[in-house]
Amino acid sequence: MRKIRIVLFHSFLFVLFTILTQIGGIVWLICIPLLNYIKKYVLHKIQRWIAYLLGPLLIYLIVTFSLIPLLASLWGRVPLPINHGSLRPLTLMTVLLNRHYVRKELRNVVLETSEQMTAKFPGTVVHYLDAGFPFIHGFPLLPHLSHNDGEKLDLAFFYTDVLTKQPVNDSPSPIGYGICEEPTSNEENTAAYCTSKGYRQYSLLQRVMPQGNKKNYLFDSRRTKAIILLLVQNRRIGKLFIEPHLKKRMNLMKYDKIRFHGCQAVRHDDHIHIQLP
Ligand SMILES: [Zn+2]
Structure with missing residues (x-):
């Protein structure tokens, strides 16, 4: 026994x-x-x-x-940088848990993009969130549905300090997920729609993440829009997911690469998802 x-x-x-x-x-x-x-x-x-x-x-x-x-x-994956001047993990846990592996092509795209962001907005650091594991095509990186081939990566939004109104490099959520830039009453509320259709997981992270730090930050649409534009204008990026109300709010409707990910996923008004094809 x-x-x-x-x-x-x-x-x-x-x-x-x-x-x-x-x-x-x-x-x-x-x-x-x-x-x-x-x-x-x-x-x-x-x-x-x-x-x-x-x-x-x-x-x-x-x-x-x-x-x-x-x-x-050997599986065609490389780690994202840990302490690069313009690209870092938001939390070291991403690296300690081996969740920062991508294909070389995606690393090159995000490195170039982060350097362009730093050149355009001095002092800016792009923070990455979950990417993929180092081995085996199809091995799931939970709770993500699609991060299983080194071709997907999540990036943190940018924020300003609520008091000084100055850009900051940190994030209201310690893991980058779960604190959302929610739709106003005049905007399309996909989260409410998906929840009403029975997709209970859609806002799960928001429900479990403490929201106390949200009041200290404002969503920085200027820098967030700038990085989205750099990414969608890069021919190597195939798709980018953000919540539909943010696509409209940032006046990005003409970019077909920016898609709605579907109710079976989780909400994307707390981070940007990019993928190669
Ligand atoms: Zn993702």
């Missing part, structure tokens, strides 16, 4: 770490002999639990930063 419990415990963590990071499950399996070694030789209880925690974490970080970028190139 005890053996079954141990197998179930390791299986649960394998699935959980695989869903979150793709490689975390395999790293956990590799670490099982290490955990057994710690159990046998580290006798002090607190030291043993510290070793349980730090041992696998250290191995995961070494694999994540040294081995995975090399192996990902």
Whole structure:
């Protein structure tokens, strides 16, 4: 019975770490002999639990930063930069969870675009959100429906400080999702429509994300429109998703590449989704 419990415990963590990071499950399996070694030789209880925690974490970080970028190139994927002057992850968790891999072509597009943004708006940093995992075409990056081939990427909106009205580089949501630039009463409310049609997941992130920080920021339509224009005018970008009311508000109706993603997805008035084809 005890053996079954141990197998179930390791299986649960394998699935959980695989869903979150793709490689975390395999790293956990590799670490099982290490955990057994710690159990046998580290006798002090607190030291043993510290070793349980730090041992696998250290191995995961070494694999994540040294081995995975090399192996990902075999699947035609490259990591997005971590500390580039004009392009960075909004949260380091994106990188730590290996969710920042894309095809080289997409990395080049977003790097060029971010540099153009910094040239046009000095001091501006473009923040990326979820991209894709390093390996296997079709491997899902939950909760996204389509981020499974290195050809999709989410970017954060731009904001200004509500008091100073000056552009800022941070975002009201710590993960870039879930704090929305909602439609006014005169605008098309796709979120309400999709929810009324039974698509309960459409505004799920907004419901779970604390909204307290929203009052400190204003949606920066000037810079957000500028980056959207740079992206849709780039022939390598195939589609861009934002919520229909923002497409209309920013006067972008003539751009066919800017599409509505459908009620089966989640709302896109908190971020920009781009994809190659
Ligand atoms: Zn997306």
